[in-house]
Amino acid sequence: MLVVRPAGPSDLGSLMELAVLSGRGFTSLPEDETTLLDRLTLSEASFTGAIAPREAWYTLMLEDMETGRIEGLCGVRAAVGVSRPHFSFRVMTLAQFSSAIGTRFDHQALVLVNECAGWTEVGSLYLRPERRSGGAGSLLARSRYMLIGVDRPRFSETVMAELRGYFSPDGTCPFWEGVASKFFRLPFDEADHMVMSTDGQFILDLAPRHPIYVELIPDAAHQAIGKVHVEGEAARAMLENEGFRGSGLVDIFDGGPTYSVPRDSITTIQRTVALPCAAGDPGDAPELLVSTASVDGFRAVRAKVRFEDGRAMIGAAAIEALRVAPGEMVRVRQ
Numbered sequence: 001m002l003v004v005r006p007a008g009p010s011d012l013g014s015l016m017e018l019a020v021l022s023g024r025g026f027t028s029l030p031e032d033e034t035t036l037l038d039r040l041t042l043s044e045a046s047f048t049g050a051i052a053p054r055e056a057w058y059t060l061m062l063e064d065m066e067t068g069r070i071e072g073l074c075g076v077r078a079a080v081g082v083s084r085p086h087f088s089f090r091v092m093t094l095a096q097f098s099s100a101i102g103t104r105f106d107h108q109a110l111v112l113v114n115e116c117a118g119w120t121e122v123g124s125l126y127l128r129p130e131r132r133s134g135g136a137g138s139l140l141a142r143s144r145y146m147l148i149g150v151d152r153p154r155f156s157e158t159v160m161a162e163l164r165g166y167f168s169p170d171g172t173c174p175f176w177e178g179v180a181s182k183f184f185r186l187p188f189d190e191a192d193h194m195v196m197s198t199d200g201q202f203i204l205d206l207a208p209r210h211p212i213y214v215e216l217i218p219d220a221a222h223q224a225i226g227k228v229h230v231e232g233e234a235a236r237a238m239l240e241n242e243g244f245r246g247s248g249l250v251d252i253f254d255g256g257p258t259y260s261v262p263r264d265s266i267t268t269i270q271r272t273v274a275l276p277c278a279a280g281d282p283g284d285a286p287e288l289l290v291s292t293a294s295v296d297g298f299r300a301v302r303a304k305v306r307f308e309d310g311r312a313m314i315g316a317a318a319i320e321a322l323r324v325a326p327g328e329m330v331r332v333r334q
């Protein structure tokens, strides 16, 4: 059985392995032990409540209970833009009109903004390639919303997800080449790595302060604004199923779209009910997502659930994986 559970410092070896596997394009998982260990330490403190809720960054591991192997991970950051501003470009429309030459048209411009300050971010979902079919991806993705639903006030009323921007088949990033690189004067990989491994001061120092007229940038960069990486399409579809939509904000490096949703209208959160569990044979009941009812020690599985006498009857393996005792509250996504 696959279980989603909190990550802590003892996961460093597995996390490093996944960081190597995910490759350089996967920004949120740098191959850097110090950064990863900091993240795991922060994750542990986030789940146990040892730090302020706003500073929390929860990392969830997907573990195969039979082998003990870590198959993937994902994360929820309680609030972005807390320790330093979080920048995006807003795609603005500027209307132009001149009666003297009888003309009326619109310009689009990219404007540097900090609109996501304080929003909760779901992200950094990575799964081993051989696990990408068979429901592990949706278990992992949805467990983030199960976690938020357990204790909503710990999170913001707006939840966002940043989708990877478009890359050409030759491996270059048209938005970076045509726009962002002019301001940062670094290779994409290096800038990308620096976001995670430094305090991000270079973004404050170098990001463009004035609107950039889209008509003046190369066409390939223009076409890439708000466009998703081919490998991001599945993630986009899952986000849309949960109620996320494009926010009109794009990433300042790769032009990828930022999706957002009001926390309380996330599909998984709306469909989840809390009830006591019972141990037993659920028979041929449908498989549903089941989690514990607390952030500390949060665990989630996909298991058959039979609703009986106001209880959720689940099998012994699921009871064990969730580490709950019969009668304890669980949360089930219907």
Ligand SMILES: NC(=[NH2+])NCCC[C@H](N)C(=O)O
Pocket (backbone or CB within 6 Å): 027, 085, 086, 087, 088, 191, 192, 195, 200, 203, 251, 252, 253, 254
């Ligand atoms: N693809 C990226 N790494 N983009 C980083 C963009 C900067 C980020 N939004 C921030 O303000 O920190």
